[in-house]
Every structure is written in C-alpha cells, then in structure tokens.
Amino acid sequence: MSEERGMTPFEAAFHASAERHERVWTFCVIVMLALLTIGTMFYVVRDYGLVSATGAFYTDPADPAREAAFADGKIVRTGPNAYAVYVVGRAWHWSPDVIRVPAGAEITFYVTSADVLHGFEIQGTAVNLTAVPGVVGSVKYTFRRPGVYHIICNEYCGMLHHAMVARIVVTPSQAVTTGTPS
Ligand code: CUA
Numbered sequence: 769m770s771e772e773r774g775m776t777p778f779e780a781a782f783h784a785s786a787e788r789h790e791r792v793w794t795f796c797v798i799v800m801l802a803l804l805t806i807g808t809m810f811y812v813v814r815d816y817g818l819v820s821a822t823g824a825f826y827t828d829p830a831d832p833a834r835e836a837a838f839a840d841g842k843i844v845r846t847g848p849n850a851y852a853v854y855v856v857g858r859a860w861h862w863s864p865d866v867i868r869v870p871a872g873a874e875i876t877f878y879v880t881s882a883d884v885l886h887g888f889e890i891q892g893t894a895v896n897l898t899a900v901p902g903v904v905g906s907v908k909y910t911f912r913r914p915g916v917y918h919i920i921c922n923e924y925c926g927m928l929h930h931a932m933v934a935r936i937v938v939t940p941s942q943a944v945t946t947g948t949p950s
Contacts, residue, residue, distance in 0.1 A: 815892075838880055843867060850874045855919075857886035857899040860928035862919055865935065871914045872941040879905045887923030890936065898923060911938040 775783065841863030844852045851873055856863045858881070869875055879888045881899035889896045890909070897905040911917065921932035 838878075838882075840864070843869070846876070847874075850876070852876045852878065855879045855888065855899075855934075856882050857888065857921065857925075857932070858882045859884060859886075859926050860921070860932040862888075862921075862932065862934035867919075867934070867936045868939060869911065869936065870939050870941055871911050874908060874910050876906055876908050879907075884925050885923045886921045886925050886932065889920050889922045891918045891920055893917065896922070911936070914938045914940045 838854050838856045841856050842854050843864065844854070846852045849870075849872065851869050853867055853869070853875055855867075855877060857879070877888070877895070879897055879899045880903060881901045883901060885901075886899040887896070888899050888905070893909060893911075895907055895909050897907055899905065915938055917936040917938060919934040919936060921929055923929075925932065
C-alpha cells in the first residue's frame with residue numbers, strides 16, 4: 769500500500785483491482801485445500817476406520833479350550849450375523865488359509881501363533897495385530913463389500929515370510945430378512 773503515493777489514478781485503480789483478485793484467489797486456494805484435506809480424511813476414515821483395529825490381547829495357558837479352538841484354525845458362527853474366526857500363524861502359513869464370511873457380518877478374529885511372532889494384517893483394512901505364541905489377540909471387523917481380501921504377514925519370520933498369505937473371501941450379504949443397517 770505504501771507505493772500508492774506517486775501513482776497515477778490508473779495505476780492506483782489497477783493496484784486496487786489486483787489486490788482484490790489476489791484476495792479472491794487466496795481465498796479459493798484455502799477453500800480448495802480445506803476441501804481436499806476434509807475429503808481425504810473422510811474417505812480414509814470411511815474405508816479404513818478411525819484407528820488401527822487392534823483389540824485385546826490376553827492369555828490363559830490353563831484353558832484347554834484355547835488349544836482346541838486353534839488346533840487348525842476354524843470359523844464358528846456365533847450369532848445371526850456374527851462369526852468368530854480362530855487363526856493360527858505358523859512358519860509359513862495361516863490356518864485356515866481360506867476364510868469365507870458374508871459381507872456385513874461382525875467378524876471377531878482371534879489370532880495366535882504356534883511358533884514365532886507373525887504379523888496378522890488384512891490388506892485394505894485397518895486390521896493389524898501381532899500373532900504372539902501363547903497369547904491371543906482379538907479384533908472385530910465387518911467387511912462392507914464382497915471380494916477377496918488377503919491376510920499377509922507383516923512381521924519378519926524367516927525364509928518364506930513373504931509367502932505367508934491367506935485369503936478371506938467375503939460373499940454377498942446374507943441378511944435378507946433382517947435388513948442391514950448401513
Ligand atoms: Cu509370518 Cu512373517
């Protein structure tokens with residue numbers, strides 16, 4: 769503004785107009801950046817959840833049911849639209865290595881390891897917990913969309929660590945009679 773002294777009327781008008789345009793464009797850029805930030809956060813939270821999904825860890829070595837439940841990994845229906853999935857990590861595979869569940873169902877994963885540390889991560893989701901021998905980690909997750917999701921091992925566990933992959937096949941929702949809240 770200090771240069772206004774000594775300006776011709778045309779220069780002063782041009783200067784004022786340029787400043788007005790600058791303010792408008794600065795405002796537009798701030799609004800666009802805000803929308804981009806909010807939009808990105810919205811879609812990330814919608815698709816991946818607000819926090820990394822890791823549930824409780826507990827251990828009860830005296831519980832014989834635990835060993836049985838994990839013997840080979842298994843899938844148990846626990847309610848009209850709920851499943852418990854028991855997963856064991858071993859060098860170098862997950863049991864069970866194919867898990868079939870319907871979309872929209874509440875899945876509780878119970879994860880442990882039979883030997884060393886493994887990392888139980890479901891790609892494309894926020895599910896990520898460490899499979900620890902003698903300890904059970906649990907996490908709840910609901911798959912909204914049918915498709916194939918891969919469980920990978922994200923904790924280095926030896927030679928075939930990279931090949932330690934299992935699949936979760938999410939079938940279309942079975943909730944026809946109850947209606948699914950969405
Ligand atoms: Cu199991 Cu890396």
